[in-house]
Amino acid sequence: MKKRYVIIAVAVVVLAAAVAALHVAGVIPNPFERCLTQQAASQKAAEYMLANFPEMKGTPQYSSDDKALTYWEFGYRRDDEATVGQEKTTTTSIVIIRVDKRSGAIDAVVST
Amino acid sequence: MQSSRPDPPTRGPRWLEPQSARLRGIARRGVPVLLAFVILGGVASAAHSADAASSDGEPIAVDVKKPAFIVTSKSGLAKVLKSGEDAKVVALADRYGDIYDIDQILSSEYAATRSAILANPQKYIATIDEIIKKKFSSSQYSCIFILGGQDVVPMAELPNPMLILANEHGDPIDEDTLYTDDVYGDFDGDSIPDVPVARLPDGKSFATMEGQLRGTRTPPGGALELYSEPQLAAKAIGLQIKASRIDSVPPTKNASLDATLKYYYFLLHGSKTGGAWTGKFTNRLGWELDSAPGLLAQDAEAHGIVVSGACYAAYMFNETSGTDIGLHFIESGARAYIGATGLNYSASGRDPRAFLGFGSGRMASLIFQNCEWGQDPLLAYFNAKREFARGFTDGDSYNHKILHETNYFGLPLTADSSPGTPAPQPSPSANTGESDTELVMDVSGSMGDEMSGVVKLDAAKSAADGIVTMIRDQSLTQSGSSAIGLVSFSNEAQVVQPLGADYAAASEAIADMTPQSGTNVGDGLEKALGSLYGSANTRSRMMILLSDGQSNTGMSADEILSGPVFTATAAGIKIYTVGFGDPGDIDEDLLRQIANRTGGVYYYADQAFKLENIYIALQHKAGGAILGDYTGTTQAAAQQVGAFSVDAVTGELHGTLNSEGGKAHVVLKDPDGRAIDSDYPGAILFKDSKPASVVVKNPQPGVWKAYVESAGGSKVTYDVIVSARGTRAPVNTYRTLLALVALGATVLALGFVAVFRWPIRSPRS
Numbered sequence: 042m043k044k045r046y047v048i049i050a051v052a053v054v055v056l057a058a059a060v061a062a063l064h065v066a067g068v069i070p071n072p073f074e075r076c077l078t079q080q081a082a083s084q085k086a087a088e089y090m091l092a093n094f095p096e097m098k099g100t101p102q103y104s105s106d107d108k109a110l111t112y113w114e115f116g117y118r119r120d121d122e123a124t125v126g127q128e129k130t131t132t133t134s135i136v137i138i139r140v141d142k143r144s145g146a147i148d149a150v151v152s153t
Numbered sequence: 154m155q156s157s158r159p160d161p162p163t164r165g166p167r168w169l170e171p172q173s174a175r176l177r178g179i180a181r182r183g184v185p186v187l188l189a190f191v192i193l194g195g196v197a198s199a200a201h202s203a204d205a206a207s208s209d210g211e212p213i214a215v216d217v218k219k220p221a222f223i224v225t226s227k228s229g230l231a232k233v234l235k236s237g238e239d240a241k242v243v244a245l246a247d248r249y250g251d252i253y254d255i256d257q258i259l260s261s262e263y264a265a266t267r268s269a270i271l272a273n274p275q276k277y278i279a280t281i282d283e284i285i286k287k288k289f290s291s292s293q294y295s296c297i298f299i300l301g302g303q304d305v306v307p308m309a310e311l312p313n314p315m316l317i318l319a320n321e322h323g324d325p326i327d328e329d330t331l332y333t334d335d336v337y338g339d340f341d342g343d344s345i346p347d348v349p350v351a352r353l354p355d356g357k358s359f360a361t362m363e364g365q366l367r368g369t370r371t372p373p374g375g376a377l378e379l380y381s382e383p384q385l386a387a388k389a390i391g392l393q394i395k396a397s398r399i400d401s402v403p404p405t406k407n408a409s410l411d412a413t414l415k416y417y418y419f420l421l422h423g424s425k426t427g428g429a430w431t432g433k434f435t436n437r438l439g440w441e442l443d444s445a446p447g448l449l450a451q452d453a454e455a456h457g458i459v460v461s462g463a464c465y466a467a468y469m470f471n472e473t474s475g476t477d478i479g480l481h482f483i484e485s486g487a488r489a490y491i492g493a494t495g496l497n498y499s500a501s502g503r504d505p506r507a508f509l510g511f512g513s514g515r516m517a518s519l520i521f522q523n524c525e526w527g528q529d530p531l532l533a534y535f536n537a538k539r540e541f542a543r544g545f546t547d548g549d550s551y552n553h554k555i556l557h558e559t560n561y562f563g564l565p566l567t568a569d570s571s572p573g574t575p576a577p578q579p580s581p582s583a584n585t586g587e588s589d590t591e592l593v594m595d596v597s598g599s600m601g602d603e604m605s606g607v608v609k610l611d612a613a614k615s616a617a618d619g620i621v622t623m624i625r626d627q628s629l630t631q632s633g634s635s636a637i638g639l640v641s642f643s644n645e646a647q648v649v650q651p652l653g654a655d656y657a658a659a660s661e662a663i664a665d666m667t668p669q670s671g672t673n674v675g676d677g678l679e680k681a682l683g684s685l686y687g688s689a690n691t692r693s694r695m696m697i698l699l700s701d702g703q704s705n706t707g708m709s710a711d712e713i714l715s716g717p718v719f720t721a722t723a724a725g726i727k728i729y730t731v732g733f734g735d736p737g738d739i740d741e742d743l744l745r746q747i748a749n750r751t752g753g754v755y756y757y758a759d760q761a762f763k764l765e766n767i768y769i770a771l772q773h774k775a776g777g778a779i780l781g782d783y784t785g786t787t788q789a790a791a792q793q794v795g796a797f798s799v800d801a802v803t804g805e806l807h808g809t810l811n812s813e814g815g816k817a818h819v820v821l822k823d824p825d826g827r828a829i830d831s832d833y834p835g836a837i838l839f840k841d842s843k844p845a846s847v848v849v850k851n852p853q854p855g856v857w858k859a860y861v862e863s864a865g866g867s868k869v870t871y872d873v874i875v876s877a878r879g880t881r882a883p884v885n886t887y888r889t890l891l892a893l894v895a896l897g898a899t900v901l902a903l904g905f906v907a908v909f910r911w912p913i914r915s916p917r918s
Contacts, residue, residue, distance in 0.1 A: 055901055062897045093501070102326050110548045116315075116326040132424045133464075135326060135496060137551055149501040150512050150551055153381070153422055153462050 075143070079104065082113035082140040089147050090117060094136055101138075112139040112148075215349065217529050219295035221250030221565035224285060224337075228256045229305035230355065238359035245366035246300050246353075249565050255306065258284055278309050278336075285337050291348065296531060297337055298565035300362075302354035303470045308494065308560075309336035314553040315496075332468070332494040333557040335538075344557070345542045349535035351561050356473050356480040364484040365564055371488045371530065372457045375414035379421060387420040387462070389505035389723035390514065394418065394521050412454040412485070416524070418517060420499065423463030430463045430478055454485035458530045460520055462499055462513045466492025467560050479562070489530035489563040491520060497558065498551045505723040506752070513555050516541050534561045588635045588693040588775040589652060590624065591681040592617050594666065595700040596641040601668035604734055605760050610668050612761030613699055613733065616768040617663045619844055620697075623772050623809060625656040626839040626846045635692075635776070638684045642677030643669035644706050652684040674700060674743070675708030678717035678728070685726050693775045695727045695753070697768065700744065701734035710743050714750065722751045729753040729771050733764055762813050766872040769809055769844055777807065777878025787861055788868040791820065795859045797875055799824075799852050804879025806852040808859065811844040815867030821847055821875070824855025 077085075083104065090097055097117045105114035115138045120131050135152040223246055230239035246252060259267045263280065270276045285297060299306045315327035338346030353365050377398040378391030391399035394416045410417070421430035459482050461467075466479055467490075474480040482490050499514045500507040508514040519540050523533030538556060545552040594617065600610040617639070624635045637659050638652030650662040678698065685694050708716060721728055728751040730744035736757065748755040758764040766784070773779050781797035799806060810819035818840060821829045829836045835850035861871045 051903070058897055058900050062893070065893060105548075105550075110546065114550070118326045131426075132422070133496060135498070136501065137498065148507065148511070150498040151384075151501045152496045153384070153420060153464050153499055153513070 077113065077140060077142050077145055079113055082142070082145075083115060085140050085145060085147065086113075086115040086138040089138055089149065090136065093149070097134070097136055111143070112141050114139050215295050215532055215535075215566065217295055217532065217566040219293065219566075221296050221298040221351075222285070222289045222294040223250045223252045223298045223300055223565075224255065224281065224306055225252060225300035226255045226305050230301055233302070233304055233355050233357045234359055234362075241359065242300070242355075242362050242366065245363065246298075249298060249366075250294065252300070253284065253288060255281055255284065274307065275310070278307055281306060282309065282337055286340065289340075289348065294348075295566045296349040296351060296535075297334075299334060299337070299350065299352040302352075302356065303332075305355060306352075308332040308334055308352075311336070311557060313495070314550045327496055327554070331554060331558055332560075334560050335557050338535075345539055346535060349531050349561075349566060351531050351563055351565050353564065354469050354480060354483065354562055356469070356477070356484065358473060358484070361474050361480055361484040364486050369456070369486050369488045369564060372413050372415045375411070375457075376416035376418070377411065377414055378418040380419070381421055384420050384499065384501075384508075385503045386500060386505045386508035387418075387514065388719065389508050390418045390420070390517050390521065392505075392720050392723045393509075393518060394525075410455060412456050414455070415457045416521060417455045417457055417459040418462070418521070419459070419466075420462040420514075423461075423465045423497075425465050425468060430461070430466070455482050455487050456485070457487065458489045458521075458524060458533075459487050459491065460517045461490075461492040462497055462517060463492065464496045465494070466497070467494045467558075467562065483562055487563065489534070489561065491530075491534055491559060491561050493555065493558040494560060495554070495558045498555060505719065506725075509723065509725075511544070511552060513559070515544065516555055516559055529566050530563065531561055531566050534559075588624075588695065588772075589638075589685055590620070590635070590694075590772065590775060591638045591640060591652060591685050591696045592620070593640045593642065593646075593677045593681045593696055593698040595643075595672060595674075595677075595702070596666055596669050597643050597672040597702055598668050598670050599702050599734070599738070602734075607761045609701055609734060610666065612764055614663050614666060615761060616765040618660055619765050619811065620768045620772050621656050621659045621663065622842050623769060623844060623846060626842055627776065627807065627848070628654065628656075629837070638681070639663065640677055640681045640684075641666055642673050642680075644671040645673055646676035646680040648680055648684065671706040672700065672702050672704050673707040674698070674704035675713040675717060676706075678713065678721070678747075682717050682720055682724075682726070685721075685724075694725070695729060695771070695775050696721070697729050697731065697771055698744070698747065699731045699733055699764075700739065701732070702738050703740045704743065710740075710746075713743070714746060718747050718750050727751050727753040730755045731764065731767055732757045734759075762811070762870065762872075765811055765844075766874075769811055769872070770874055773807065773809070773874050773876040777805075777876045779874060779876045780806075781859065781873070781875045783859060783873045784871065786814075786868055786870045787817075788863045788866050790866070791860050791862045793858055794861050794871065794873055795875075796856055797859070798856055799854050799877065801854040802880045803852055803854070803877040804850070806847075806849040806857070806875065806877060808847045808873065808875045809844040810846075810861065811872045812861075812869045815869040816864040817869045817871055818862045818864065819845060819847060819871075819873050820860040820862060821849070822858045822860065823853045824857060825853070 083101070086101065094117070097119055099117075101115035101117050103116045117136045117138070119134045121134070122131055133152060137150045139148045140146070225243070225246070227239065227243065230242055234242065243252060259270060259280070263270060270280045289297065309332070311331045311333060313327055313329055313331040316325055316329050334350040334352055335344065335346045338348040338350040340347045353362055355362055376391070376394040376396035378388070378394070378396045379400055380387040380391075382401045385401075388399050396416070396418070419430060423430045461479070469477050469480050472480055474484040479490055479492055493513065497513050499512040500510065509518045516537060519537035520534050523536050524530060528536065538559070541552075542556055594613055596610065600613065602609055604612070621637055624637050628635055636652050636654050637650070637656070638648070639650035639659060639662050640646055641649050649666065650659045678696070681696050685696065704710065704713065718728065728747050730748045730753065732739040732741050732744050732755070739757075741755070741757070745755040747753070756767045758767055770779065770782060780799070781795045783795040785794060787794075806821070808819055808821055810817060823829065827833065829838075829847055829849055831838055833849070835852075837848045839846040857875075859873050859875060861869070861873060863869050
């Protein structure tokens with residue numbers, strides 16, 4: 042019986058070491074650190090978009106869930122038909138919003 | 154737009170495998186596999202670190218005098234140029250290096266597989282890459298020079314890192330293919346070029362190629378920037394290159410350009426079809442293209458170094474100089490043309506620090522910075538790419554895309570009479586412990602008033618002199634010297650002491666200041682910026698602005714914020730502001746905004762002693778990180794005032810004591826309890842200075858203690874500040890990681906034994 046507890050303890054230590062190693066290797070964030078949920082981050086991104094880019098309505102066309110990254114990422118895209126001189130062309134607008142998983146800080150990039 | 158991912162390139166970089174997919178697979182296979190993954194992942198991570206350690210973005214010195222390794226397809230040139238012009242192009246190119254004709258090599262060395270290679274575009278690209286890797290020698294050549302456009306020597310294709318995210322979660326947000334020449338210059342498979350690669354596109358015209366091959370030279374000076382109206386932060390690049398013209402569009406719509414400038418930066422909009430750029434948004438994102446047809450496309454010429462942040466600025470496939478602004482610049486003799494082959498991204502908003510911090514703004518900033526350091530434009534671009542690659546993580550999609558989609562068009566390294574062999578430059582972020590400080594002091598009439606029994610200007614002069622003393626003492630302990638400059642302002646500003654290391658002259662200049670009349674904060678900041686802006690950005694640069702009133706002459710508050718404050722922010726110069734006097738008289742809101750926007754801090758002082766302490770603390774901040782700041786009163790012979798931790802990598806420990814009311818000394822004690830005196834190894838003491846200082850080189854790690862001794866038992870008020878600066882030899886992270894992996898592997902191996910032996914030995918089995 043005692044031996045079983047020892048083995049369980051060893052397994053727990055091994056798992057903790059595994060998580061720590063994954064964190065050290067940069068594969069996962071610190072599991073003890075409170076992070077913004079994807080849903081909450083999505084809400085923040087939507088609010089930012091409404092305030093800064095009201096013409097990009099709707100939901101983002103993608104959102105990242107890469108555990109290794111320290112931020113959530115949301116991408117919005119819009120295509121517009123336009124005419125340059127005699128030529129019809131499609132112009133693309135993309136906005137990528139990054140929400141820091143810990144601080145909630147937002148960085149935005151736009152396509153140029 | 155396609156949604157399927159193209160075949161991976163033969164030598165796809167490691168980062169293109171999404172980590173999220175890896176993790177999901179692991180979850181399905183269960184814990185034992187997870188444990189195995191930990192071991193393998195650790196080893197892989199160590200291997201990745203080892204790879205990165207050998208090549209991850211460090212600048213590379215290149216001998217620009219060596220010839221170029223020229224890659225072309227003579228049959229490809231013959232197809233896009235008129236008869237006889239292809240031979241002329243080859244003859245002109247021959248002076249830049251040795252020409253390797255893909256057709257000839259395929260016929261002689263790949264005869265058996267030639268047809269299959271030519272039938273498969275991906276194989277063709279992979280074979281070109283293979284030929285380059287086989288025949289290029291860095292001891293023989295300075296760079297790779299691709300002669301011809303996409304239809305002569307195709308660009309390598311990589312899966313677009315933006316698409317990976319899009320495919321997993323919805324519709325594609327970006328295109329599926331990323332076109333780049335980086336693959337040809339990447340010799341160790343880490344996706345970062347190890348050899349500079351330049352390309353001269355053909356534009357289906359001899360004139361386009363001839364415009365370059367007959368030689369281009371960098372004009373001696375001048376710069377301009379045009380940017381889209383909402384991208385105000387892009388002005389930061391114009392300020393960096395000291396552009397005499399920084400215009401938003403459309404005010405300059407269809408305006409002709411001065412062709413003889415050294416630098417051009419465009420942050421305008423581009424689209425895949427049509428090679429013109431535009432500038433105006435109808436509603437931030439929808440471009441009002443009709444309002445600016447063909448902006449710059451018709452008659453613009455630029456003979457200098459052109460960097461464009463426009464989308465598709467370098468997507469010249471099937472274009473000519475008549476339809477594509479990039480090709481037009483190349484044909485008209487631009488020294489270099491650098492742009493993106495796809496949708497390009499830059500920071501949104503009005504924060505210049507964000508614009509310079511990531512995205513295409515960072516890339517442009519690095520390129521221009523290297524040019525300013527005297528590097529040939531191709532080398533500047535090459536080293537900028539390597540530096541850029543160090544600034545983000547594996548999963549960072551748009552920065553990865555920008556890294557590879559930014560490409561160089563122009564001549565190889567040997568073409569220009571560059572100023573000698575450019576040496577790799579230190580990173581601007583490196584903390585050298587040296588600083589450049591500009592004191593910007595209010596000498597308005599009200600500074601002649603008294604406050605707490607002291608004339609305000611006298612208090613300000615005493616504080617300023619303290620900071621000069623501190624910098625002078627510190628400079629004796631450093632290999633380089635910190636500089637100080639002084640600007641005073643009343644109705645207008647005056648450079649009282651130019652930025653430099655003449656500390657005696659600075660003290661004299663401070664002593665000579667007298668109260669005058671109005672308050673022109675904007676001019677004071679402008680004059681100080683004029684000195685600081687030209688100093689090396691490898692040093693810590695800051696301004697300390699002291700004022701006791703409202704800015705009532707010259708620029709308005711808005712003009713101050715959008716003018717000198719914006720420039721300082723863009724240049725990474727922090728402005729610390731100090732309000733000194735009656736809070737009701739001071740424009741605290743403006744001082745706060747100035748500090749906040751530049752990353753500085755606003756302080757308020759109502760006493761001379763406080764003011765001195767603020768100045769001293771700021772000088773500590775300029776050189777390093779403050780470990781402790783202790784204030785109080787004592788009349789004890791020796792009183793412990795604080796304790797602080799020193800880590801194992803701290804290069805120097807700096808302590809200062811400022812006191813009033815009597816003479817006092819500061820004593821630091823190391824973790825063994827030994828007091829720091831002049832016999833202590835690595836210690837230098839300035840006991841008689843005001844403020845008194847102590848410097849300890851390579852301090853022992855652990856908890857140190859600070860004591861104040863009151864000489865003669867008089868009651869003294871003290872302010873002791875201790876800071877750490879510089880670093881010792883860097884810790885070898887690769888070895889540390891390897892050690893961790895080894896330790897982890899051992900623990901896990903023992904865990905495996907325990908887990909898998911359990912059922913065998915269990916009485917129940």
